[in-house]
Amino acid sequence: MESDSDSSGLSSAPEDEVKKLAPIFLKAKKATKLVAPPPKASPPRPKREPSPPHEEVLADNPDIAFIVMFRSRFNECFPGKCPQFGPQDIERGVVDSIPSPEVQQLLCALLGLVLNRKKPVERTSYGRALEEAVLSHKAQWPYKWAGQNPLHGGKDFNNMNPAERLNLLRTLVIWALGSSELVSGMIRDKYKQQRHHDDENQPLSVQPWGQDGDKRRYFLIQGLDDTGFRVYREGSRHTKNAHWYNQAGTIEEAKALAEKLEKVDGSQAARRLSIRITNAIPMFEATQEKRQRREYRQQRRAAFSRPEPGFGIYEGRTRGKRMRYTYDDNEDGEDSDATSTRRSTRGQSNRSTPFEAGPSFTASGRQIKQPRQGAYGESLLSTNVMTTD
The missing domain is CATH 1.10.418 (Actin-binding Protein, T-fimbrin; domain 1)
Incomplete structure (x- = not known):
């Protein structure tokens, strides 16, 4: 057993060798762990001024x-x-x-x-x-x-x-x-x-758009089909009755809100929300233009479907009615839409008779044009015209 322990490589070094190496250990520098200086404490966030009294709308x-x-x-x-x-x-x-x-x-x-x-x-x-x-x-x-x-x-x-x-x-x-x-x-x-x-991964959920330095959440509320938008700020969520406050409903108000978050608030969360609002402004402008075009088309369509009192839905040229080029209020009787009592004298003889020429019918009941006749009933066809020598 003793021979086995002597031949083992795990035996301790002799004391003489340790004494020889002692000066080396003394000259060696001690491994000192450098302690990093404590980070500078960030200045406390300035206390936000109390909001002015808000009138509920x-x-x-x-x-x-x-x-x-x-x-x-x-x-x-x-x-x-x-x-x-x-x-x-x-x-x-x-x-x-x-x-x-x-x-x-x-x-x-x-x-x-x-x-x-x-x-x-x-x-x-x-x-x-x-x-x-x-x-x-x-x-x-x-x-x-x-x-x-x-x-x-x-x-x-x-x-x-x-x-x-x-x-x-x-x-x-x-x-x-x-x-x-x-x-x-x-x-x-x-x-x-x-x-x-x-x-956050559910399409039906409504997520906040961001928050400011006071951890007040902001929501973008917008419908589909190029409808209007509005940015709301949520009040304290820990009260019994939660309040929402309208912050921006137009493009100008959205730009002012983004500038306020970036320059007045200045926190990282507020700057991030400001960037989101700024990036969404081109989308707001495009939807506003489409919405204005749609409203213009609806107004034009309503103008034709619901005419003003005194005017008909269709004011174009019709048979028996005079052309109307204006919608003047002071209209004389001759400019009215009523059918004119003046009849055309085309195709009538110069001789005035007390009877109006009515329509002509054949024996079978078919309506035909009345043949052109002279003052005494003679036909005016070129073959029947008599010439006097």
Whole structure:
């Protein structure tokens, strides 16, 4: 056993050899780990000045953004005749004393989804369908209604104020998300793939466009088919009632918002959002131009389909009517559209008779041109003309 341990290469070195190598270890520099200097602390972010008192306007209503994005994301569930909407379209459609025809079409489409109607609800008779939808979802009435039917006492969609109309449309959207077979099938179809954090990979989700240095999120709300846009800033998400604030609804306002985020805020998140807004401005300009062309065509089409009082739909040349080159209000009797009482004297004799020449008929009843005759009934054909020598 001792011979095996002596021959082993793992035995310790003799003390003499260690003493010989000691000066080498003493002269060698000790491996000292250089400690990096601590990073300089970034200056604290300047405290944001309190926002000025904000006056609530209809454009700040979050129901507008909710309705627009539902119409955009679930486009396949809507009938083809239902128009597309931007935030400005919804806002203009509910402020009038009577809702616009486009908003009424949206209401009918939502009623069809909530009630799972195969036949679309007509715009002229949606009252019964609206009552059925409200009564069948009584257990899901929103808290804002305070347990009272919004259609009670002869009230309907036409005599509601703009905020009540928006709330009713939003409520119908929520009911459609839970009751509509088309909407449920579309959600199941789109969510077959694996879900990521915050549904960032889902086409039906609405993701924030970015945030500023105070971690306030911004959303781009825009419909399909070259509709208008609006940039909203979300208030505090931890309050009971979330508030949204309109930040930009035109191209000029979007440019001003991008400049404010870059120069006034200056944080990395704000600069990133500013770049996104700046890159989207050419798209906003292209959609605005297409939208203006479409509105011009609609106005021209409406001018011909709905003429002004006193003018006909067709003012061109017709038989028995005089040509009208102007639409002057002071028209004499001879310039009116009524058929002129003056008859053509072509083909009549110079001799005036008290009887009007009526149409001529053959023995079989066929109407023919009246043969040309002279003053005494003689034919005016060249073969029958008598010459006097």
